[in-house]
Amino acid sequence: MTDARRDPDDLDALRAASDVLGIDALLTVDERAVRDRVRGFVDAEIRPHIADWFDRGHFPVELAPALGRLGVLGMTLDGHGCPGRSAVEYGLAALELEAGDSGIRTFVSVQGSLAMGSIHRWGSEEQKREWLPRMAAGEAIGSFALTEPTAGSDPSSMKTFARRDGGDWVLSGAKRWIGLASIAQLAVVWAQTDEGVRGFLVPTGAPGFEVAVLEPKGSMRASVQTELNFDDVRLPASALLPGARGLRGPFSALNEARYGIVWGALGAARDSFEAALRHALRREQFGRPIAGFQLTQRKLVDMVVELQKGALLALQIGRAKDAGTLTPTQISLGKLNNVREAVAIAREARTILGGDGVLLEHSPIRHAANLESVRTYEGTDEVHTLILGQHLTGLDAFR
Template sequence: MEPRNPDDLDGLRAASDVLGLDALLSDVERAVRDVVRGFADERIRPDIGDWFDRAVFPAELVPELGKLGLLGMTLEGYGCPGRSSVEYGLAALELEAGDSGIRTFVSVQGSLAMGSIHRWGSEEQKQEWLPGMARGEVIGCFGLTEPSAGSDPSSMKTFARRDGDDWILSGSKRWIGLASIAQMAVVWAQTEGGVRGFIVPTDSPGFGVTVLEPKGSMRASIQCELHFDDIRLPASALLAGARGLRGPFEALNEARYGIVWGSLGAARDSYEAALRHALRREQFGRPIAAFQLTQQKLVNMVLELQKGALLALNLGRAKDAGSLTPAQISLGKLNNVREAIAIAREARTILGGDGVLLENSPIRHAANLESVRTYEGTDEVHTLILGQHLTGISAFTDVRP
């Protein structure tokens, strides 16, 4: 048998699809995947090392993402694409194969900000915001996490009080993606009637943004801290359909679903970089791909990639059928991100010293995935969600005095 050609990426991908998973996709699904893959190859890969190094988010890509129909991808009406959950998952995978920061933008814009308005907003709010956001002309962010309220959003201190027909918003949020370039924020706050959501234009008097930097992860993205200094909002700013934590949690589940797929993209790109390097790099008179330990590493990566893809596709089919549960999403996010980090780290070892150069993707993916592992629910949170599902006992015990 002849050694694989490292320059034949299509051939390497076909050989790596040991289970023939590509055949489980429809022609439409493969077409969506191929379009987004081409976009990542042409518009992300050539510059992502430089963007990551300089900590630059490529805002010029936003209208292009809108033109491709990737913003609010599964939402219906109001100029939104209305594609299937599997199609969205495949798009998330290909974008994150480029970089987690780009896929994160699509998730924040589409699943969190647009999704909240689409699900809980009034007809007037949907008409005002969603078409421009779908085109990438308006950027949104999502304010839930606070400096002292991450895994426990019920302890948030941001508060909105009534003042006649208006609301007065005070408090702060932390680790809010895109906020410094956004025109609007979906902000969740305590009220006398429980947690409610508000649409807050970022040019509102009293709205402050601090970019969180420097970072060692997600450098081609933007994360911020928000400050609300008695912002006056009209009654029309309220997302009237959302009451309690169900509102933000349903948005988070949409984002978590995208991560199940997206993390596979970072893992696959890391594996492919390692495979191609192993076929090219010679030591002791032969390619390092010929050594047993290198082959063992590559095989272990493919095992987890194939299992992760089966898991993601099964969840996607369930989501399109309307039967996907939060516990299933937690299982997917916990497993695929955890395995993706392991793959990226192992891929780096195959590249040896060159693996620390940003011209090679595994070190960047490994760094990014540390953030992906933390946001939209840590490993611990998803473990306890699954533990409660298995035992019927909640371990989220209130231990505060």
């Protein structure tokens, strides 16, 4: 029997050992530089505080300008002060941010992929100039309002309506599970109109715009989710996103957010695995580290197998996105697999920590709770399963 126990305090060595397939070597120098820069930010600015933020149900809005300086807000967008980085670089950033906490990565996703992405793709030049530079810098915060109390997985049944009144629009209805709205200056709101679904840029201070924070929560506690009510909110014609018509507008943004989740979920899973591995190397029972027992090693190995498979899947999807060949079905496959496996890894990691695993000083239970939300938003397991089922059979099973 050999006894060359790995040092639980040498995280670089542990990560090198867990990269069994050598996936790190598939990344470019620039991609590793982005990853390392974001990882350093997470280590310095998020890890020391995240247990307290989660416990108090606090989102650190003061991080927004720092995330802007880090270059992760609207990361793949070009022009108007946006970073213009590659899809793989953004994916690696999302992974490292979610290794800190899903709530922080969700902020970056709502701000960059959903709100900024909608303005960048569908907005007028005036709208882009007004909002994108400030949002990229974290000086203005945006939200994205699509889901409603009775229209979650089926956005085509939304009831929020915008009617024309002279040269204005008048918005009425309600939205639910809307990230960031209580701290945002702007909401991208999707509504039915006589012309079909359209998008509107709605200042959160507009008369008739009401926000209620959804709490208390057992998941995503270091994040903000809200319910919105629109009581005849009057908007000028310039509030309309001119390029967005129909559900294609919000769906394009959702696919961007789902892409980030493919990578981000791996971060929560990796952090859970690393917490379990370090604990197993330190914790001794029956005269030896619990990492030396067969059942513990099986748990650790199963985690690494899924982490490695998930990383290859995310990288393949990222390369396809950078090449312009990525399809929504491929994103669904990535989101379904990586979040499902991340949930399993976080739960299993908690078991290795034993009773201590319920304390917030250890990350797996926090990640496990957060991932229940990640599993639900931007398409549930069931929705992505049916997207893939339709692709395989040609038959729509949603109804």
